[in-house]
Amino acid sequence: MIAMRDPLAEFLGAAAGGRLEYAYADAVKLTGHSCPTVAGAYLATLEALAALYPGETPERGAIRVELRERAEEGVAGVVAGVATLITGAAGEGGFKGIAGRFERRGLLSFGAPIAADLRFTRLDTSHAVEVDLPRAASSPELVGALRRALAPDASAAECDAFARAWQARVAGMFPSTYQPSRFPAAAGTLATPAAPISRTRQIRRQPTEEVMRFEIPKPLQIEHEELHAKLVEATKEPGAVGEAAREVARLLHPHFVSEEDFALPPLALLSALARGEVTPDMAEVLPMTRRLKAELPAMLAEHKQIVGALEKLRGAAHAAERSEYERFADALVLHAQTEEQVLYPAAILVGEYVARTLQEAVGTH
DSSP states (O other): OOOEEEEEHHTSSSSSSGGEEOOHHHHHHTTSSHHHHHHHHHHHHHHHHHHTTTSOBBTTEEEEEEESSSSSSSHHHHHHHHHHHHHHOOTTTOOOOOOOSSSSTTOSSOOOOOOEEEEEETTTTEEEEOOOOOOOOHHHHHHHHHHHHSTOOOHHHHHHHHHHHHHHHHTTTTOOOOOTGGGGGSSSSSOOOOOOOOOOOOOOEOHHHHTTTOOOOOOHHHHHHHHHHHHHHHHOOHHHHHHHHHHHHHHHHHHHHHHHIIGGGGGGGGHHHHOOOOGGGGGGGGHHHHHHHHHHHHHHHHHHHHHHHHHHHHHHHHHHHOOHHHHHHHHHHHHHHHHHIIIIIHHHHHHHHHHHHHHHHTOOO
């Protein structure tokens, strides 16, 4: 069972305290069938939320969901549907909110440049996890059962045998407490998993383990935290200010995740390099700096989008006589300029200097 807290449901009186619970049966009702894809999407969402909200009830409508596949590819539509059911994250056609609050639109996207199948991001903290969909075990016997069930003269017994075998395969993706006899083909009811599954896939946290070796300089961490906190405050404002702030957040949060993943951690080496210290283990920074160099044009393009959204926020704040948000917009624009002119180039130079120095050291031995 996945328990969520939905502020919109609470506001409209649809659920006491906004508490909503989603069983696997709900995902089956949404999609109209029980299969490894539906089960995988449910389990991946369950485990991602457990990692993002340890000891907390996840907030529905405050989570961004990104899929690696494009919308028209593979099973992306089915997976997205299950994730939307549970998290509330919706595409451009999603709920537009009430008086600038509760908006769900723009929280679901496809074709994300991520290593795993899905990425879930908390909007309030920018913390993210990437998860792969679990895969069902192969079953050669199931192929034969499927062929017999699809035959024009298939008997009721053969169709029933296939359905039971199919649901037994789905059941194998759940904990051992989840018995195949409790799946719909056998009994017409669905149990819910007792605990998240970790044996079938890997959770990738953002920042990744690679990033954790190089701690972002503390002043930059504090600056990011302060900017993020002020933005969260702005998103809760009513009217045009809140709407503009939420658009900034929509663009900024994944950008911040990328920065903290690979753009800013290399700067942790600056002090050591300035002292003339270069050690072999510093080579582990090179994947990050090479990725930054490769993705720099895209990140600069993101800055243009963010600055455009900040200009709208500044205008809305000026019209509403909210000078604190005007100053915030100006500060964030200046922050972007500092990254473009100082931080990104410095991080790339860290990598190039480390690579060249280590190569020269090898050549002298």
